[in-house]
Amino acid sequence: xxxxxxxxYLKKNKIDYCLxxxxxKSTDHNFTYFTQIPESMTVYSxxxxxxxxxxxxxxxxxxxxxxxxxxxxxxxYKIEKEPLxxxxxxxxxxxxxxxxxxxxxxxxxxxxxxxxxxxIDISQFLLKLRSTKTKEEIKLLKKSCSYASLIMERTINYxxxxxxxxxxxxxxxxxxKRSNLEQAFPPIVASGINxxxxxxxxxxxxxxxxxxxxxxxKYKNYCSxxxxxxxxxxxxxxxxxxxxxxFKVNIDSINSKIKSCSKLTINAKKELGEYFIHGLGHGIxxxxxxxxxxxxxxxxxLKENMxxxxxxxxxxxxxxxxxxxxVLQTKNKKEILTAYSKDLIYK
Amino acid sequence: xxxxxxxxYLKKNKIDYCLxxxxxKSTDHNFTYFTQIPESMTVYSxxxxxxxxxxxxxxxxxxxxxxxxxxxxxxxYKIEKEPLxxxxxxxxxxxxxxxxxxxxxxxxxxxxxxxxxxxIDISQFLLKLRSTKTKEEIKLLKKSCSYASLIMERTINYxxxxxxxxxxxxxxxxxxKRSNLEQAFPPIVASGINxxxxxxxxxxxxxxxxxxxxxxxKYKNYCSxxxxxxxxxxxxxxxxxxxxxxFKVNIDSINSKIKSCSKLTINAKKELGEYFIHGLGHGIxxxxxxxxxxxxxxxxxLKENMxxxxxxxxxxxxxxxxxxxxVLQTKNKKEILTAYSKDLIYK
Numbered sequence: 001x002x003x004x005x006x007x008x009y010l011k012k013n014k015i016d017y018c019l020x021x022x023x024x025k026s027t028d029h030n031f032t033y034f035t036q037i038p039e040s041m042t043v044y045s046x047x048x049x050x051x052x053x054x055x056x057x058x059x060x061x062x063x064x065x066x067x068x069x070x071x072x073x074x075x076x077y078k079i080e081k082e083p084l085x086x087x088x089x090x091x092x093x094x095x096x097x098x099x100x101x102x103x104x105x106x107x108x109x110x111x112x113x114x115x116x117x118x119x120i121d122i123s124q125f126l127l128k129l130r131s132t133k134t135k136e137e138i139k140l141l142k143k144s145c146s147y148a149s150l151i152m153e154r155t156i157n158y159x160x161x162x163x164x165x166x167x168x169x170x171x172x173x174x175x176x177k178r179s180n181l182e183q184a185f186p187p188i189v190a191s192g193i194n195x196x197x198x199x200x201x202x203x204x205x206x207x208x209x210x211x212x213x214x215x216x217x218k219y220k221n222y223c224s225x226x227x228x229x230x231x232x233x234x235x236x237x238x239x240x241x242x243x244x245x246x247f248k249v250n251i252d253s254i255n256s257k258i259k260s261c262s263k264l265t266i267n268a269k270k271e272l273g274e275y276f277i278h279g280l281g282h283g284i285x286x287x288x289x290x291x292x293x294x295x296x297x298x299x300x301x302l303k304e305n306m307x308x309x310x311x312x313x314x315x316x317x318x319x320x321x322x323x324x325x326x327v328l329q330t331k332n333k334k335e336i337l338t339a340y341s342k343d344l345i346y347k
Numbered sequence: 348x349x350x351x352x353x354x355x356y357l358k359k360n361k362i363d364y365c366l367x368x369x370x371x372k373s374t375d376h377n378f379t380y381f382t383q384i385p386e387s388m389t390v391y392s393x394x395x396x397x398x399x400x401x402x403x404x405x406x407x408x409x410x411x412x413x414x415x416x417x418x419x420x421x422x423x424y425k426i427e428k429e430p431l432x433x434x435x436x437x438x439x440x441x442x443x444x445x446x447x448x449x450x451x452x453x454x455x456x457x458x459x460x461x462x463x464x465x466x467i468d469i470s471q472f473l474l475k476l477r478s479t480k481t482k483e484e485i486k487l488l489k490k491s492c493s494y495a496s497l498i499m500e501r502t503i504n505y506x507x508x509x510x511x512x513x514x515x516x517x518x519x520x521x522x523x524k525r526s527n528l529e530q531a532f533p534p535i536v537a538s539g540i541n542x543x544x545x546x547x548x549x550x551x552x553x554x555x556x557x558x559x560x561x562x563x564x565k566y567k568n569y570c571s572x573x574x575x576x577x578x579x580x581x582x583x584x585x586x587x588x589x590x591x592x593x594f595k596v597n598i599d600s601i602n603s604k605i606k607s608c609s610k611l612t613i614n615a616k617k618e619l620g621e622y623f624i625h626g627l628g629h630g631i632x633x634x635x636x637x638x639x640x641x642x643x644x645x646x647x648x649l650k651e652n653m654x655x656x657x658x659x660x661x662x663x664x665x666x667x668x669x670x671x672x673x674v675l676q677t678k679n680k681k682e683i684l685t686a687y688s689k690d691l692i693y694k
Contacts, residue, residue, distance in 0.1 A: 022635065025448070025449075026449075040533060043546075062546045062624070066548060100452035100453045101452075102372075103450075103452055103454075104450060104466070105450055105455055105468070106448050106470060109447075177520070186387060197412055198641070199390075199409045199412075201413060246596065275577070289371065
């Protein structure tokens with residue numbers, strides 16, 4: 001996507017090339033970001049972005065047709081035998097940027113051996129670059145979120161006291177597949193005592209009481225994320241009170257003008273107390289978890305065109321509740337991208 | 348699995364601890380191997396194996412219940428705030444082994460900052476350790492392969508000239524899910540002109556002529572891999588001849604007494620020529636691609652209790668053929684684990 005911005009950064013920092021390495025064993029999501037080759041299909045490949053000239057790809061013979069079909073990077077070379085030796089014969093540069101969050105120690109050793117250069121870490125710049133979205137990305141994210149909301153609606157319609165967590169999870173997975181989409185992550189369906197485990201693995205257990213449903217899809221590489229909590233049966237007064245509190249924190253956080261991620265989370269934790277055991281949210285894009293980070297310890301600030309989740313929760317015994325939206329930060333407010341109703345639904 | 352063997356290696360090399368780091372962004376399959384916690388469920392966690400004492404895990408609060416349910420490692424601590432600082436307060440060692448194939452440069456920087464020690468690369472030892480399987484692993488791999496063969500049988504029964512590649516791929520995915528298994532990799536269904544692309548992405552295209560079907564499942568973390576090539580319609584004499592050649596190389600390679608991986612592949616390439624464009628096979632286990640490596644450049648030797656694929660192929664225009672089995676190396680021979688028939692089936 002933002003190739004020009006990256007190249008400007010390279011020029012400014014007198015870096016000759018940015019080298020991104022993708023392999024079966026370690027996916028570099030920046031590689032997916034710039035090439036738009038779907039993540040599930042890439043084996044060992046190299047993306048080289050020079051500071052001024054056109055970027056190019058080195059891919060294995062087996063992946064050539066996939067790369068040609070999907071890649072936004074037009075120049076594609078076939079890997080002959082040893083990709084780094086081949087690269088050495090193509091590029092000449094003294095300062096090369098690599099993603100030190102992704103390159104392993106042994107990969108680095110081979111790179112250094114072939115390309116005698118100074119290697120500069122570009123990981124933080126790339127995280128920041130990707131944290132604000134382009135117009136095209138926002139379109140894709142909106143579409144992804146509207147699919148997720150639709151599947152949430154169908155899923156809630158499907159739920160009743162005779163269904164098990166696993167059946168509902170399978171229903172979601174089938175709906176995602178039927179819509180020709182991919183999962184952004186394995187859906188979570190957690191009911192009754194399991195509702196208070198935010199990462200619960202769905203079991204062969206009938207739905208009962210509070211039921212947390214957390215799902216997301218990938219539409220053309222872009223992730224969405226939505227959680228709704230419904231109630232099987234009739235909730236008592238105290239349960240309704242707690243639900244409404246979480247609901248209110250969701251709305252208040254979305255309406256808040258605060259730009260500090262840390263402050264937003266601290267405020268939410270003040271309202272919800274010790275039973276809110278995770279961060280208030282996370283950026284979404286090519287990855288399901290990316291910048292900005294909405295945790296107490298975060299130093300990130302919300303900026304225009306960031307897309308992220310707001311997901312307050314409460315987890316205590318049978319009272320597990322999470323109300324999560326994906327939102328877009330515009331100039332003055334947050335636009336909700338996952339539009340499905342947040343009123344407590346009884347089934 | 349082979350914790351004792353690893354500890355013996357640590358003792359022999361005067362290494363105090365082996366530290367394995369698993370995270371959402373970089374899965375360490377050695378972590379999965381020793382803990383047996385399914386890969387799809389692990390977020391940031393640390394596995395520490397001391398040279399003599401009991402190994403233990405550090406996992407986040409959100410993953411605690413999953414770890415407790417699945418982990419073979421009994422001692423589990425909850426991550427408080429900063430896992431590496433917490434680790435520092437637990438372990439005291441001067442020589443620590445890490446997997447330098449997996450640890451990123453920035454992860455290494457943080458590890459080094461907290462734990463002042465000498466870090467030794469254990470990647471090659473672990474690859475070798477995992478390349479020969481225990482009795483328990485062989486049982487799991489056999490089960491995984493028999494599931495894969497069964498699904499291959501059902502898939503071939505399902506195929507006819509009215510079905511598209513995508514429909515057959517979906518059928519396989521549904522069968523895997525219905526059997527409560529996971530995919531070892533996205534199934535490949537490649538027909539007609541696509542058959543000669545070994546990594547083809549199934550399209551909305553009706554089956555015609557040679558049709559390559561490549562699938563594998565994960566049973567309790569253990570992978571299987573099988574490919575069969577069928578023919579939609581009637582093959583001509585030349586096509587049958589080429590199929591039989593690939594079939595024969597599959598059988599000859601399985602029956603061969605040669606232990607050098609490189610030699611096995613070179614011999615296969617001698618038979619099949621330039622249209623056999625990939626390696627003869629790869630180890631399978633926790634990962635779909637692990638040691639041994641059956642490529643021309645490989646230095647690996649076949650040893651008792653290795654499990655790997657034998658998959659000669661031929662890729663030219665509409666003549667794409669691959670015949671792949673997963674096999675177990677016993678003392679004197681290779682036992683075929685994917686028992687489904689290899690005769691050319693017409694549909």
